[in-house]
Amino acid sequence: MSKENELLLPRTAVFKLIKDLLPSDVRCANDAKELIVSCCTEFIHLLTSESNDLCTKENKRTICPDHILKALKTLGFNEYVQAVEEVFLKHKQETIDLRKAKAKEPKHLMTQEELARKQQELFAADSYRYQNEAYQYLNEHPSSLEDTNVLLSSARLKQEDEDDYDAEE
Template sequence: MAEAVPEEELTIPRAAMNKMIKEIVPSVRVANEARELILNCCSEFIHLLASEANDICTQQQKKTINAEHILGALDRLGFNDYRTDAEAVLKDCKAVAAKRRRQSTRLENLGIPEEELLRQQQELFAKAREEQAAAEQAQWLQLQAEAQMSLQQQQHGDVPSNSGDGEYS
């Protein structure tokens, strides 16, 4: 059975909250009680927004909350004024994610066109096939030579003994 998560773990990290406060109002001192109140309000807002987005998601018979569900929740909860800002943040997040995907593409990092890489791959495949064929042919020739030698020994009665001294019986 899963343990319940303590309430304090369901909040925004205090260091992050303090940084946001300092960035928004750098010249104002904020009392610890006020910081705690802001932290609790933010957590409550996130819970409320997530719950409403979950309701929208469920009504649409979806299993994953997406950005449209969050935007719809903002509207339903009367936070329409935040929709434009939220859409701008979403657009920025998508742009950053697309940039990361482009940067993480190994082919682009190599600086070699995809066509050239494909040509090199085909060359390597062809070389591997040639090497495999040569190895199989050498093995076949070896087997043929051994079979011929065995046949000649049988015809001449030169079958080696098992005495281990290397002489024929």
């Protein structure tokens, strides 16, 4: 990639902006799209250079939003200052809201080991409950030998499945 292309804005992003901003029945020639990319890149270079100059005059090492707003005014783009301020304030608020939302998220999620242990505890509790239901049923219906055999067989199979699962780990 040439040095010139490294300093250009991503063409695809600019082309998408052009497409989104134009009415659906209007097309933009490829040469015009390339010219817009070049103009946007040049504008950003100009704005950055002027912002850097203002920053340097104030003996600062970081360009701040105020430097950019002053640069817009210095370069004669006063009509854009209010819109840029509004977008910046909106961005700033969204960033604050995002930080607040992240702060509310649970900080300690369970590790894989804790999840596996919890799963085993739930399996054991369910198995115990299932076996108790089977024994309770047997006590209530002692004459139903066929039902008893089915329930015991089912309980044994379930326990064997759990034992096999435990052995795999």
